[in-house]
Amino acid sequence: MVTTPAVVIAAPASGSGKTTLATGLIGALRRAGHRVAPFKVGPDYIDPGYHGLAAGRPGRNLDPVLVGAERVVPLYLHGSQGCDLAVVEGVMGLFDGRIDEHNTEPIAEGSTAQIAAMLGAPVILVVDARGHSQSLAALLHGFATYDSGIRLGGVILNRVGSERHEQVLRAACARVGLPVLGALPRMAELVVPSRHLGLIPAVEHGAAARDAVEAMTDLVAAHVDLAAVAALATASVTGTPWDAAEELAATGESALAAGDSGPIVAVAGGPAFTFGYAEHRELLAAAGARVEVFDPLHEQLPSGTAGLVVPGGFPEEHAADLSANNGLLSAIAEQARRGLPIHAECAGLLYLTRTLDGHPMAGVIDAEAEFGPRLTLGYRDAVVLNDSPLWRTGERLRGHEFHRTRLVAAAPAPNAWAWRAPSGETVREGAIVHQVHASYLHTHPAGNPGAMARFVAAAADFARTHAPA
Incomplete structure (x- = not known):
């Protein structure tokens, strides 16, 4: 080419x-x-x-x-x-x-x-x-x-x-x-x-x-x-363009079982949740998901949602309006209790806590979130501590932190992963609750295609087991 x-x-x-x-x-x-x-x-x-x-x-x-x-x-x-x-x-x-x-x-x-x-x-x-x-x-x-x-x-x-x-x-x-x-x-x-x-x-x-x-x-x-x-302008590279379907096939992970129709994976968007990579939706779609973007500021979960992605962004700037959409917050909490697979990164983590700067949120994660005094920034070499719809215990991956918020009054929960801080201290971060993986760590889906396949498989399983009678 x-x-x-x-x-x-x-x-x-x-x-x-x-x-x-x-x-x-x-x-x-x-x-x-x-x-x-x-x-x-x-x-x-x-x-x-x-x-x-x-x-x-x-x-x-x-x-x-x-x-x-x-x-x-x-x-x-x-x-x-x-x-x-x-x-x-x-x-x-x-x-x-x-x-x-x-x-x-x-x-x-x-x-x-x-x-x-x-x-x-x-x-x-x-x-x-x-x-x-x-x-x-x-x-x-x-x-x-x-x-x-x-x-x-x-x-x-x-x-x-x-x-x-x-x-x-x-x-x-x-x-x-x-x-x-x-x-x-x-x-x-x-x-x-x-x-x-x-x-x-x-x-x-x-x-x-x-x-x-x-x-x-x-x-x-x-x-x-x-x-x-x-x-x-020049570029002296040759090779094959990245292809989502080929990346997924190379992982050996099978997203959909025979007879499964593509599960609906809802992706939070709008002004509060703007941090996402284009390859994320491409991988979800290649794994068989029907990706539907919605705005949590004023919309509800798409009908038939079988998986939910809440990416990063600035929810602290929109906390009052996010909190006002209490019908959506209640629906997410109820679906999480039923086992809805949820992938929440940074802003998504905050959205799933009990409160954000005093404003009621979904309450899926038993913690309160607040704007903090310092910026947390940097790459992390993480090891997975507990199974989730995306990762398996013991897997290693790289992510990136980028936030000025913090969790307070947090109840104990199985952590998502751990890494060693520059100080030498071991940091355990994130929470696994029901089928929810919530963390401050941003990951790039193109670097973790197997996790995307597993998530869509979990969504397909939820759609199959919770289909209307």
């Missing part, structure tokens, strides 16, 4: 303007007639929502930590099918990734540099020009020569102060042989409201998010050489 060429948008450090630039570039290239595949490095759920608005197709993630390095290229080939160009937004600084004291390689696992090397794609470095002058040449020289496997294809100068400032910066780039592909003026920042975990998700921000994406597109179209960016 023909590989879609790509450019990787990176920066020396966080806060340089990668998301504005990448989102605007996706929109501007699409406006110029390209079919653009948008990607984000790492476990981020929020930026891909803005990428998706700009591209008119789902934003996807490339995270070797969560899915395994062997799946990165297949997932790239899958997500870029039908496109003539891909834009991959990096994470943090170019060489920043998972912190591992035992790693002696220059490229950290999960870093933007690792993804660029895997794809054989050039890196465009976005530099926050504030405070830079001739010494920019030294910084660029360092990034260009730090690892020979990374090809720095050009620079985009962001927040340039004046015409004279731009001339000095362009001369610095020329000194190290790097072309300047664009120069964005220093101006009032494009206002996209943020909260404690980053930007407000595009689904929540609604029309304002669409307006922001249009403004980013206008800005990039006016100040970046789009033709030069498109000409720079």
